[in-house]
Amino acid sequence: MTEKLNLPPFLVDHTPWESGPNPIWLATAFTLHRNLARYHFPSKLSPSDFKQILSILSEKLLASPTLKQPTCLKAEELNPHDKEFLYEHFLCTDGFQNSLGGQGFVVDTSGTFLGLINIEDHLLLKLIDSQGTWESAWNKLNQVETTLGESIEFAFSPRFGYLTSEPNVCGTGLITQAYLHVPALVHTGQLQEALVKQTDDNILTHGMEGTIDDLAGDLLIVSNSFTLGQTEENILQSVQLASMKIMALEKALRTRLKSENNLDMKDHVSRSYGLLLHSYQLQTKETLAALSLLKLGLDLGWIEGVTDGTLNTLFFKCRRAHLAEIVGASLIDPHEAASKRSDFIRKQMEKIHLKIN
């Protein structure tokens, strides 16, 4: 049996993008990096300083008026399963499974805020927006940071801005990542060309596991290249602009695929449907790939009996830590995980039907 999750129920019961308003844009994640001025950065911290910083920052975050009933979770009190769950829930691309004493996390009941203490930098403030209100989400994160800054001195220099352990994040310390679902661009082989035409030096594109050559679940992450030499507003606008252009291309392509009744794409969607319905072992990556095509099929009117929000939720629930929580098993053995995943997905497929003629 699995170890029981030590996480608050509001994290376990809801996934960030289950009520997403747009089938292409799934979420935007904002991350702010900060360090305290009077301490060494985490790579040079003594164990006692680690504890002191955790105590200072968690106390300040718990008192933040912007956060809704925040809770502090100490890394040493969480098991690896809890950490993997947090990693999946907050769309993290860097793991923190090895975090130990003196490190911690602060979450609030919105289920969209994560404060990471003494991981990479003294403080990472992360907020997930899945409602499409980019500016409100940024303003909330900024409010949390500004309130903290009234009583804490952050490491800052006029030349380099906010100082971070990794120089490539100094300046604003802001990383904005938009998660776009682009199966039409991927499966028609037009993604590379689209990215060359629609993005500029201000933008980086990658997948959840690395380069765009291998996008898990056809999820493209559009993020800012620069944290230094740009304002926060510039960063937000360039990521928004690039995202809008890519979304418009994806949408135009979907409209064309539907009107052409594209046989290749119908074949891809049907095969994915069959795979999810009839498999007895499913790996995470192939599940994401098939769910992605099901999502596309739903948008094109080729699938019925499910909502886009439910398919979005399955994107989370097929990942190991979320799945382990659902099935109540540790899933350390990859074969067992693949088998439990396929059982779970098959059940979800019961009401889903193909509408392809």
Next chain:
Amino acid sequence: MAERPVECSHCKRPIQVIYKELVGDTITCTEMCAECPLLEQRLHGQVRTEGSSESLKEGETGLCCGNCRTTLESVQTGNPLGCSECYAVFADVLVAEMIDAELIPKSMTARKNQPLHIGKAPHISLSIPSSSRLTALNEALNEALKKENYEQAAWLRDQIKELQEKGPDDGKA
């Protein structure tokens, strides 16, 4: 989901080289970027001694942060900085490396010894107006029309209309 590393195990760039070394019965596999100093060392047979990048040994010379003892070599091999002082000590090297790695906008690279940071400063709250998304949509629409991509433009126009009707804070994506 990340069941394999996506970045060089030594610095933070994307993996481009997978280096496998067979010694006796043991195979070691290192994933690194193309410019990794570690790759250079592996290819030319130089072996890094444990902890050599962390601190200067007695008698060694080199640039070093007096506050946290982080060395220039450590910084150049992609290890994290140790404290705020490192930015002052290694300023020139950091700027040169950031320019090489295209981590600073081209318009800022000529600013020798000038502030490179133009964003928020401590004690200043920086709200972004809710019209920001509308600006981005209008800009995307203009570009689409310029490129005569009318399918793309039609969707963007719908989004703008929807956003204007609902108000920016209710608009979606």
